[in-house]
Amino acid sequence: EAEVAQSPRYKITEKSQAVAFWCDPISGHATLYWYRQILGQGPELLVQFQDESVVDDSQLPKDRFSAERLKGVDSTLKIQPAELGDSAMYLCASSLVASGDEQYFGPGTRLTVT
């Protein structure tokens, strides 16, 4: 069964360092989402891609966060510099189209900033 891949699964970094997360969606899925989930809360969208184009990045802190999906397949989310408040689970999801269809989630990357 096809799955969304994410790496690393866990990351510990010091404040002010750079960190990057990788996501490989299910083959053929045009829409890719990055969500951030703070402990005890529901996930919140950071950025949404349709193929290689950004559809929604209104909640992405653009002074320190960047995201790209250069060839419309896999994607990288970067934080530079990391802050203590960035400690969270970062979830990647993909869907065939951007509609009310089901999104398939990866295992997530749990980030701890010390």
Add this chain to the structure above:
Amino acid sequence: AQKITQTQPGMFVQEKEAVTLDCTYDTSDPSYGLFWYKQPSSGEMIFLIYQGSYDQQNATEGRYSLNFQKARKSANLVISASQLGDSAMYFCAMSLAAGGTSYGKLTFGQGTILTVHP
């Protein structure tokens, strides 16, 4: 903007009993989808069930059913015959269907922690 409200921070149920997890939503868009996801302690979001806003019948998937009351804007999840493995965090979520102003992305509630007792 759409909003999802889950008012039960935690729920307890005896194994083999049924349990209802509450979810209310708010949107002015007529075309939307409602989802329930399960998140075990490992962190992965597992899709459980989907209900479209124009669906006439309540969705069912095995032991999961969605009690959709459109006029009340509620989409409660019913788990029948609870199992120990059902212990997890459960999230209700909504997305606007194609054509909406912000279609695709999921808006999640705060979640409900379900604990199943033997």
